[in-house]
Amino acid sequence: xxxxxxxxxxxxxxxxxxxxxxxxxxxxxxxxxxxxxxxxxxxxxxxxxxxxxxxxxxxxxxxxxxxxxxxxxxxxxxxxxxxxxxxxxxxxxxxxxxxxxxxxxxxxxxxxxxxxxxxxxxxxxxxxxxxxxxxxxxxxxxxxxxxxxxxxxxxxxx
Numbered sequence: 001x002x003x004x005x006x007x008x009x010x011x012x013x014x015x016x017x018x019x020x021x022x023x024x025x026x027x028x029x030x031x032x033x034x035x036x037x038x039x040x041x042x043x044x045x046x047x048x049x050x051x052x053x054x055x056x057x058x059x060x061x062x063x064x065x066x067x068x069x070x071x072x073x074x075x076x077x078x079x080x081x082x083x084x085x086x087x088x089x090x091x092x093x094x095x096x097x098x099x100x101x102x103x104x105x106x107x108x109x110x111x112x113x114x115x116x117x118x119x120x121x122x123x124x125x126x127x128x129x130x131x132x133x134x135x136x137x138x139x140x141x142x143x144x145x146x147x148x149x150x151x152x153x154x155x156x157x158x
Contacts (some may be wrong), residue, residue, distance in 0.1 A: 008046035009031050009046055011074060011088065011089055012048055012089075013044060014074075014093065015070055015074065015089055016028060018070045018073070019070070021158060022054070023052040023053060023054045023055075023058070023063070024052060024053040025050050026051045026052065026053050026055075027050065027126040028048060028051075028120030028126065029049045029050070029121075029123070029125045029126050030048070030122065030156065031046050031048050031156045032046065032047045032083055032121060032122055032155055032156065033045070033046055033156055034118040037116075037118075045090065045118065046156065047096070047118045047122060049119065049123045049125070049126055050126075051126055051127065060099055061105065061106055063093060063096065064105065070091060071088075071089050071090070071091055075089075076086045076089050076090070078086050090120075092113075093110065094108075094110040094113050094119065094123070095132070095133070097133075098133040100133050109133060109134070110118075113142075114132070115146070116146070117143065117146040120139055120142055120143040121143065128158045
């Protein structure tokens, strides 16, 4: 859940409150300042991970649709921005229980989460011991493989 809109931490807090309108945020990580990946000539990101409990009828795709609606409310226009470029808010659905999904709009687990320290550091914080569906790999093992990119993840003071 990276953000850069004005006050990134405030944007993330507001987005978490928006998630609470249709789900229960059961755990949320600290916020982490991270260096941009790919397009490096831009401000740093602020990232966090949250675990949410959703009503039984809220499918992964419906949850994703609601998350994209939150992004749009904060000015995000997917498809009109540079890949890996600046954006106001970026909500990604990383996991949905043990679901394994590969469709055009949604892949679960998120296909690049295991390569991103800025995802894994906060994920390990809120879900130590978590194993990914299908592969069975632990988030700690994936984080250990991130190596040098760990330097780019810095916890923000609460």
